[in-house]
Amino acid sequence: MPRVTTKGQVTIPKAIREALGIEPGDEVEFKQTESGYELRKEKPTTAEGQDPFEKYRGSADSDETMPERMRRLRGEYPRDIGSDSDDDVDSGAEV
Template sequence: MPRVTTKGQVTIPKEIRDALGIEPGDELAFEETDSGYTIRKEEPTTAEGDDPFEKYRGSAESDETMPERMRRLRGEYPRDVDDETDEDADSEVEA
């Protein structure tokens, strides 16, 4: 059975965290009911109560797939493998 610490903290059992989808950093809401309180995971919001991701919606629209975008952002795509000649490869081995 979880206990409340002197700082008012309590560990939520793993089974409950998994069932509610609670992860570190998530915000929770406690709501009073006739029989006690309920706990639920809150959606992320800004201080004004807005969706913090709204301004980014649609900004990544592209015909590229996600793996293609990630390769391009990492500088891995397109990867030029034909640029190195045999002569360049030989000089690297000798050096």
């Protein structure tokens, strides 16, 4: 049975963490019920109580396909395909 530390901390047993989907850094809530308290996993919030991901919603709207977007983000886009240039081919000559 878990014990409360002098700092008021307790380890949530692994089976309960897994059942609730609780991971390190998650926020939990203790809700009073008629029979005691419930432990609930909460959605992430900022210090002001707002959704921290809200500012990013819609920021990925684009006409690009996902492969096109990934090539652009990796610096591979636009890519020359079928180039006749041999500049990138190692001729084996010593310099």
